[in-house]
Amino acid sequence: MNIVYQGEAVETTTKTVAEFLSARGVNPAKAIVEYGGEVYAPGSDLQALILAEGAALDVFKLTAGG
């Protein structure tokens, strides 16, 4: 399946947003996630978000410093 991750086409075999992010080392507890027009705050449960062909997934990682 192909999705658009951070604005770029990406092929993946993962089924959910949680699996996809885990495979890329993104911790959802420390990231803001936008998928399917919805924004998910850090710590949101993303297990139920099924990836769909062509869907856009955007992530902003929270990092130390301020």
Next chain:
Amino acid sequence: MSANTYLTPSERAVLEAARVGIAGAGGLGSNCAMHLVRAGVRHLTVVDFDVVNESNLNRQFFFRDQLGLKKVEALKANLLRIDPGADIRSVDLRLDAASARETFADCDIVVEAFDVVEAKAMLVAALAPSGKRIVTASGLAGWGRSNAMQVRRMGNIVAVGDGETAVGEGAAPASPRVGIAAAMQANSVVAMLLGEEL
């Protein structure tokens, strides 16, 4: 403070009427607050639990004669030097989710300006679901790569920074890049208040 004469009366009125929350008075928060007051925002709620120390002076809006003072009080004093009529509500507190919701309840926009990742996540998770507008920043360590600093809108959240570079060994929190992020946060707040593009 002498008002910015390039602003229209209605723009000035909008900025003067708004209340902006600042969560954290370190490199991001102190500099963002400075920009906001210079831009014409007159009501701020600033929250921090820490004191000014020597290591803050390389990037934060404090001065050597303020070492040992509570950051919220030192910052208030500095902001009032810019605009003596500003209404700066100083809150000496380590925020958690419940106190964040209560403290910022009357704020139009909240600036997330913490340095610890878990605190950043806590604040966004505490406020975002209610629809509160939040301007967060991450990815501001080190030098150069100015063009990697971006502003992204994600629903009611505005995210500033490169979203990658964490402060740590080999990536210092340096004044120029922290300052860029703080200025971008302030710029986003002003644009949001005035209904302009980010």
